[in-house]
Each structure stands twice: as structure tokens, then as C-alpha cells.
Amino acid sequence: MAEALLLARGLCKSFGALRASDNIDFDLLEGETHAVIGPNGAGKTTFIGQLSGDLHPDAGTIRFAGEDVTSLRAPARARRGFARSFQITSIYREFTALDNVALAVQARAGHSFRFWRRAREEDVLRDPARRVLEEVGLGARAGVLAANLAHGEQRQLEVAMALATGPRLLLLDEPVAGMGSDESQRMVEFLSRLKGRQSIILVEHDMDAVFSLADRISVLVYGRIIATGTPQEIRANADVRRAYLGDDVQLAWAHAERR
Amino acid sequence: MRSRARKLVLLAMLALLVLVPPAAALLHQLFYVDLLRRVMIFGIAAVSLDLILGYGGMVSFGHAAYLGVGAYAVTVLAYYGIHDGLLQWAVAIGGSMLVALAIGAVSIRTSGIYFIMITLAFTQMLYYLGISLDVFGGDNGMRLPERSQFFGLINLNNGTEFYYLVLTILAAVVLLVQRLVESRFGMAIRAAKSNEARSRAIGFSPYPYKLAAFVISGGICGLAGALLVNHTAYLTPDFMQWTRSGEILFMVILGGVGTTAGPVLGAFTLLVLEDVLSGWTEHWQIILGPLLVLAVLFAKRGLAGLLPGGRGG
Ligand SMILES: Nc1ncnc2c1ncn2[C@@H]1O[C@H](COP(=O)(O)OP(=O)(O)OP(=O)(O)O)[C@@H](O)[C@H]1O
Ligand SMILES: [Mg+2]
Numbered sequence: 001m002a003e004a005l006l007l008a009r010g011l012c013k014s015f016g017a018l019r020a021s022d023n024i025d026f027d028l029l030e031g032e033t034h035a036v037i038g039p040n041g042a043g044k045t046t047f048i049g050q051l052s053g054d055l056h057p058d059a060g061t062i063r064f065a066g067e068d069v070t071s072l073r074a075p076a077r078a079r080r081g082f083a084r085s086f087q088i089t090s091i092y093r094e095f096t097a098l099d100n101v102a103l104a105v106q107a108r109a110g111h112s113f114r115f116w117r118r119a120r121e122e123d124v125l126r127d128p129a130r131r132v133l134e135e136v137g138l139g140a141r142a143g144v145l146a147a148n149l150a151h152g153e154q155r156q157l158e159v160a161m162a163l164a165t166g167p168r169l170l171l172l173d174e175p176v177a178g179m180g181s182d183e184s185q186r187m188v189e190f191l192s193r194l195k196g197r198q199s200i201i202l203v204e205h206d207m208d209a210v211f212s213l214a215d216r217i218s219v220l221v222y223g224r225i226i227a228t229g230t231p232q233e234i235r236a237n238a239d240v241r242r243a244y245l246g247d248d249v250q251l252a253w254a255h256a257e258r259r
Numbered sequence: 260m261r262s263r264a265r266k267l268v269l270l271a272m273l274a275l276l277v278l279v280p281p282a283a284a285l286l287h288q289l290f291y292v293d294l295l296r297r298v299m300i301f302g303i304a305a306v307s308l309d310l311i312l313g314y315g316g317m318v319s320f321g322h323a324a325y326l327g328v329g330a331y332a333v334t335v336l337a338y339y340g341i342h343d344g345l346l347q348w349a350v351a352i353g354g355s356m357l358v359a360l361a362i363g364a365v366s367i368r369t370s371g372i373y374f375i376m377i378t379l380a381f382t383q384m385l386y387y388l389g390i391s392l393d394v395f396g397g398d399n400g401m402r403l404p405e406r407s408q409f410f411g412l413i414n415l416n417n418g419t420e421f422y423y424l425v426l427t428i429l430a431a432v433v434l435l436v437q438r439l440v441e442s443r444f445g446m447a448i449r450a451a452k453s454n455e456a457r458s459r460a461i462g463f464s465p466y467p468y469k470l471a472a473f474v475i476s477g478g479i480c481g482l483a484g485a486l487l488v489n490h491t492a493y494l495t496p497d498f499m500q501w502t503r504s505g506e507i508l509f510m511v512i513l514g515g516v517g518t519t520a521g522p523v524l525g526a527f528t529l530l531v532l533e534d535v536l537s538g539w540t541e542h543w544q545i546i547l548g549p550l551l552v553l554a555v556l557f558a559k560r561g562l563a564g565l566l567p568g569g570r571g572g
Contacts, residue, residue, distance in 0.1 A: 052460065078462030090460070092453040103450050107461040112447040112468060116438055119446045165461050 003066055005030045005199050006051070006169060011060035013046055013223075020046040021057065022223035028169070033191075033200040035210045038220035039243070044203045045087050047220065048173050051201065052084040053077040065168065078107070081168030085158045085175055087203075093147035097138055097157050100146050101129035104164035129164060136160040136190060152183035159187075170200045176209055188212060219243065264567040269433070269520055276426050280419045289418065294534060296422045298527045299429045300486045305510040305522030306432055307479035312508075313517030314440045315472045316452035320375045321362065321382030322507045325355040325477045327389060327499030329484020334494040335395065337404045344407030344415075348485045355481020356474045358385070363473035367466060382504055389496030400495030407489055415489050425486055432479055433520050439475070440519065448472050513554055515561025524562040528554070 004027040013021040020043040028034045036044050049055035051062060053074035061070045069077055078084075092100050102125045106112060109125065119125060133139050136156045141149060146157060155175060162170055175191070176184035188209045194200065195213065204210050210217065211231050218228040221243045227234060234240055276295065283291040304326060311317040329351035336347045366377040390398050406415040415421045439445050451458045451465035458465055488494050497503070506529065514525025532550065536543035558565055 054456070054459070073464075074459040075462050075464040078460060084460045086456070086460075090454060090457045092450055092457060094453050095450075099446075103446060103458075104461045106443055106446065107458070107463050112443040112463070113471065114443040115445075116442055118438070118441045119443045120441065122443075125443075161457075161461060 003063070004028055005032075005065060006201075007061075007063040008051065009061050009063075011047070011050055011062070012058045013043075013050060013055060014058055019223045021050065021060075024060070024220075024223075024225055026218060026225065026228075028199055028201055031196050031199055032215045033195055033202060033213050035202045035204060035214035035217045036220055037204065037207075037210055037217060042220045043223040044220055045173055046223075048084065048171050048201070048203060052082055052171055054084075078165060081166075082171065083162035083165045083167035083169065084171040085155070085162050085173060087173040087177060089151070089154045089158055091146045091154055091157055091161065093145070095146055096143050097133060097146055097149060097153075097160075098126065098129055098142040100157055101132050101160050101164045102126055104161040105129050105132075108165045132160045132164045135163070137186065152179045152187075155179060155183075156187065156190075159190075168199060170194075170198055172200060173203045174205060175202070176204065176206050184209070268566050272520070272523070273426075273430060276429075280422055292418050292422050294531065296418070296425050296490060297487075298530050299425045299523070300483050300490055301507065301510060301526040301530060302523035303425075303429050303432050303486070304480045304483040304507050305514065305526050306429075306436055306519065307476045307483065308507050309511045309514075309516065309519060309522045310436050310439065310479070311469075311472050311476045312511055313519075314445060314452065315448040315469055317367070317469065317473065318375050318508070319366075319378045319473075319476075319504075320501070320508060321378035321380075321504050322476075322480055323499045323501070323503035324358060324362070324378075324382040324385050325480035326484035326487055326503065326507075327382075327385055327496070328355045328358050329481035329486075330488035330494050330498050331389065331395070331484075332481070333407060333485045333488050334401065334403050337407075338395065338401075342405050342408045344409045347407050348482060351481045351485035352478045355484065356478040359474045359477025360470070363470045363477075367469050367473060379501060379504070382499055383501060386496055386499040386501070389499055395494065398496065400493060400497070403488055403492045403494060406492065407485070421489070425490075428482065428486070429523065432482075433523070436479075437519050444468065444471070509551065513551060513561055515558075515563030518561060518563040521561050521563030528562060 006028040008024060008026040011021045011024040024047060036047065038044055046055060050057045053072055053076070057070070061068060063069065064080060069080065092103065102119070105125045105128050106119065130142060133142050136159055138153060138156055138160060141153060146154065149157060159175060176187050179187060184206065191213055202210070202213060214231055216228060217231055217234045218225050219234060219240050226243060227237045227240050229237065276299070279295050280292050283289050304322060308319060308322045311319060332351040332354045333347045336350060341347065362378060362381045366374050369377060395401050413420050413424055440449065447463055447468045451463065451469060455465055484498065487498065510525035510529055511522045512525070513528060514523065515521030532547055533543065536546050
């Protein structure tokens with residue numbers, strides 16, 4: 001069997017005495033959507049941060065497409081095909097939606113030591129950016145300042161920026177967090193259209209979203225992955241149920257199961 | 260239409276500046292040519308600072324360093340009998356870019372107050388270096404032996420010719436910076452200023468772009484230094500004093516951060532007010548200070564923000 005697209009082995013990351021990642025092994029196959037769930041403070045964002053290169057692990061290795069990328073920083077990983085959305089929306093607020101996405105296209109189009117031509121007049125940047133905006137449903141909002149978009153639109157914009165880099169791997173940290181139910185449904189629909197075409201690591205609290213999107217689920221508790229499996233296997237796993245006992249998620253879960 | 264309005268304002272400013280020498284001659288007030296030439300030279304320095312401050316978010320509190328490097332380059336070469344302006348100014352620009360490369364390489368790894376302090380510290384070092392160079396007059400400085408020469412094409416001893424040369428350079432610098440900040444390069448540094456984490460996540464390493472902007476800015480300011488020493492015909496280490504850096508910074512803030520040409524208005528306001536007030540009273544700084552504070556408080560986007568089209572990015 002070919003090597004997985006992404007392989008993390010023995011990732012450890014501590015903040016003082018707190019072990020936010022405790023010997024994590026994780027892999028993602030090409031085209032797979034692998035969800036990471038777990039209670040608040042379990043270390044999901046910390047894990048994503050180490051994959052994206054924003055955080056450096058204390059120990060462990062990360063291989064991507066056959067290459068050891070552990071020592072690469074975020075920009076270098078991005079150029080190899082990592083794209084990330086942040087739990088707290090991270091966009092260029094002073095720029096229009098189209099500018100935001102065009103910048104992502106530009107970042108992917110080689111170096112930016114081009115000093116004379118106006119970037120906003122370059123069709124090679126603007127056209128692909130427009131297409132991606134259309135794709136995520138923001139086509140009509142292209143000219144709006146990102147700061148003036150609704151919260152849900154900003155989250156869509158962030159996903160659009162990630163896609164515009166032409167990624168081989170999408171790291172999504174709670175893409176539907178804080179969205180209304182209509183908005184979040186649209187986002188889930190959109191992500192399900194990416195399924196299979198795009199390799200995705202999805203961190204999400206919304207169990208409906210997770211169970212409808214994920215091919216596999218890993219459960220992270222206190223920095224450890226306590227289980228990995230198909231949605232059915234995870235549902236049936238006793239450890240997982242125990243870890244969640246008393247948590248809101250238990251309810252959401254039961255709810256998701258009933259559907 | 261904003262950009263159209265802005266273009267008109269810029270052209271109007273340019274036309275006014277073109278008319279200064281004939282108007283001054285008509286009124287027998289040639290001294291205005293001198294004053295406005297000084298304004299434009301500082302305008303060039305302020306525009307160069309706005310490139311990194313307004314678009315790159317880098318608050319350099321040491322831009323006087325490049326004025327100094329540019330001025331020393333011209334004077335030292337002239338001292339050794341080299342008066343060719345092209346060569347002098349090329350050395351002024353190149354030298355400033357090298358110094359900016361060194362200062363930027365260290366300072367751009369930091370941000371906020373550390374960035375400010377490091378740029379200030381480097382400039383102080385250069386200032387004391389200037390003071391200690393006894394060959395070139397040390398603390399007192401020295402007269403520029405001869406103004407830069409351009410094969411007899413332009414005579415800098417002729418106040419009006421020199422004026423139009425400075426005006427041409429100012430216009431070219433404003434045009435250059437405007438193009439720069441709208442190019443891919445400009446978008447990359449503006450993006451890093453807006454949200455560095457986002458930039459890194461889409462694959463921009465901000466450092467090389469910021470450093471390049473810092474070096475370009477230093478080069479432009481070095482050219483202003485070469486002009487300034489030709490303007491004063493006298494070199495002193497004071498060109499590099501930290502208060503000078505503060506003045507340039509103030510011109511940018513007063514004129515409008517991130518407005519490209521706004522800082523020229525800032526330079527104009529600061530230097531003309533200074534000139535007028537110092538004619539009234541020797542305690543002019545007591546009046547100037549509060550006036551400037553008011554201006555900054557009430558014109559949030561600087562003076563440029565008050566003009567039609569001035570808010571355009
Ligand atoms: N930079 C940091 N410094 C210190 N502690 C941190 C830092 N980042 C995260 N932590 C701590 O590490 C633990 C894991 O945080 P993390 O954000 O990864 O959790 P999470 O699973 O993403 O939680 P949530 O569901 O709330 O987003 C938490 O206890 C958090 O307080
Ligand atoms: Mg999190």
C-alpha cells in the first residue's frame with residue numbers, strides 16, 4: 001500500500017506542565033476526510049497547529065507526501081500544499097473579499113518580487129479568485145470589505161482562501177463554529193462536495209457535521225488519541241462514550257444517532 | 260471615483276509646486292523657493308518612511324540614519340575631489356540601502372516597541388560615529404566643498420534649477436511608491452501588516468518582503484539625504500539626530516499614514532509652521548506642539564484624509 005498522504009508519529013507538545021499533545025500518531029489517506037473530535041481543551045487546535053507548522057512539536061515527526069516536513073515552518077508547508085482555516089476567523093479585514101482570495105492565489109503563484117504591475121489588474125490573480133468565491137457562494141460579495149461581511153461569510157471566505165492556494169491538504173479548525181444553522185448547513189453541504197476530491201482534516205464540535213462528512217474519526221482527550229475508526233466504530237466505542245460522559249457532546253451525539 | 264479625485268488633488272499639488280518659483284520671483288520672495296525645496300526634500304524622506312510604516316506596519320524611529328548616510332556619501336566623495344553627482348547619488352542610495360539591509364535584517368525579526376528601539380539604537384550609533392569622524396568636522400560638521408555636478412546640465416547652485424530637480428524627484432518617488440504598494444510586492448507587505456498569521460498560512464514568508472521594502476525605503480531616504488546636504492551645503496551629524504527621525508515620523512502621521520503623498524503635506528505643514536512661528540517668537544515650539552497634537556486628534560487619517568479622495572488606499 002502506498003504511504004498515507006500525511007503521517008504524524010509520536011507528536012508531543014507541552015505548555016508548561018500541561019501536555020496538550022501526548023504522543024499522537026495520526027494519518028490521513030489521499031482523498032480522505034479525517035475528523036478530530038474531543039472535548040474543549042483536549043488539544044485539537046494544538047494538534048492542527050503542529051500540522052500546519054505554526055507550532056513546533058517538542059517531539060515526533062510529520063511526513064507529508066513522502067517528505068519529512070517536521071522542521072518546515074508554516075509558509076514552507078503552505079507552499080507544499082497545506083492550507084488551514086483557523087478556529088478564530090483569520091482574514092485580511094481591511095481588504096475586500098476578492099482581494100483576500102486573490103492574495104491566496106498570489107501566494108501560490110511563485111514569489112511576489114514584482115514591483116510595477118498593479119496586482120488588482122492581473123487577470124491571472126483575479127479570475128481564479130473570482131471562481132473560488134463563486135464556488136463557496138460569495139460571488140456576489142466580492143467587492144465587500146472583509147471586515148463588513150457577516151460572521152458566516154467571513155468563515156466561508158477563509159475556506160475560499162484556503163482552497164485558492166490549490167491545497168493538497170485542508171486543515172479546518174471548527175469551520176462551522178459560531179454559524180447559524182442555515183449557514184452551517186450550507187458550509188457542510190459545501191464541504192461534502194469537496195469530499196473525495198480533497199484530503200481534509202476536520203476539527204469540529206458539531207456532531208451532525210462530523211458524522212455526515214468524516215470517513216474516519218479520531219477522538220482526542222487530554223492530548224491523547226483514545227480511538228480512531230469509522231463513524232460506526234466510534235459510535236460503538238465504550239472508551240469514547242466514557243470520555244464524553246456528562247459532556248454536552250453526549251447529547252448531541254445521541255441526537256445525531258437518532259437521525 | 261475615489262482614485263480619480265485623488266489623482267486630481269495630486270495634479271493640483273504638483274501644479275502649485277511648479278508655480279512656486281515664478282510666483283516667488285514675482286513677489287520678490289525668493290526665500291520661498293528655498294523653503295519649499297526643503298519641504299520637498301523632507302517630503303521625499305517622509306514618503307519613503309510611509310512605504311514601510313503605512314504599508315508594512317514597520318514604525319522606523321531611525322529614518323534620519325539614511326538622511327545621514329546619503330549626506331555623508333556626497334560630502335565625503337566631494338571632500339576627496341569627486342563631484343560627479345550621478346556617482347555621488349548612486350553611492351548615497353547604495354550606501355543607504357546597505358545600511359538599511361543591516362538594520363532591517365536585525366529589526367524586522369522583532370516588532371512593536373522592540374522594532375522602534377532597535378531602529379533608534381542603530382541610528383544613534385551612526386550619529387555618534389558621525390560625531391567621532393574628526394576628518395569630516397566631527398561634532399561641528401563641515402561645509403560641502405562643492406555641490407553635486409551633472410556635466411553642466413543642471414546647476415544646483417541655481418536655486419530654481421535645483422528646485423525643479425527636487426520637484427521632479429519627488430514626483431517620481433511618489434509615483435514609484437504608488438506603483439510599488441499596488442504591485443504584488445506591495446500587496447504582500449500590506450497583507451503581512453494586516454494579518455501575519457494568515458499570510459504565513461497561505462505561504463507568504465513575510466520577512467524577505469518586509470526586508471526588501473525596508474531597503475527600498477532606506478534607499479529613497481538616502482537620496483533625500485544627498486539632496487539635503489546639497490540644499491544646506493553643510494554637513495552635520497545632526498542630520499542623524501533622533502529628533503530628526505521623530506520629525507520625519509511626525510510628518511507621516513500628520514500627513515496621513517498609508518496615503519503615499521500625504522506625508523508631503525505633513526512635511527509642508529510642519530516645516531512651514533515651524534518657519535512662520537519661529538518668526539514670531541523664539542518659543543515657537545510651545546505653540547507648534549499643541550497645534551500638531553490637535554491636528555492628529557482631529558484628522559484621524561491625517562491631512563490627506565481631509566482632501567477629496569484622500570481616504571483611498
Ligand atoms: N499557547 C499556549 N500556551 C499555553 N497553553 C496553551 C496554549 N495553547 C493552548 N494551550 C492549552 O492547551 C490545551 C489545549 O488547547 P487547544 O486549544 O489545543 O484545545 P482545543 O481542543 O482546540 O479546545 P477547543 O475545543 O476549546 O478549541 C488547553 O488547556 C489550552 O489552555
Ligand atoms: Mg480549538
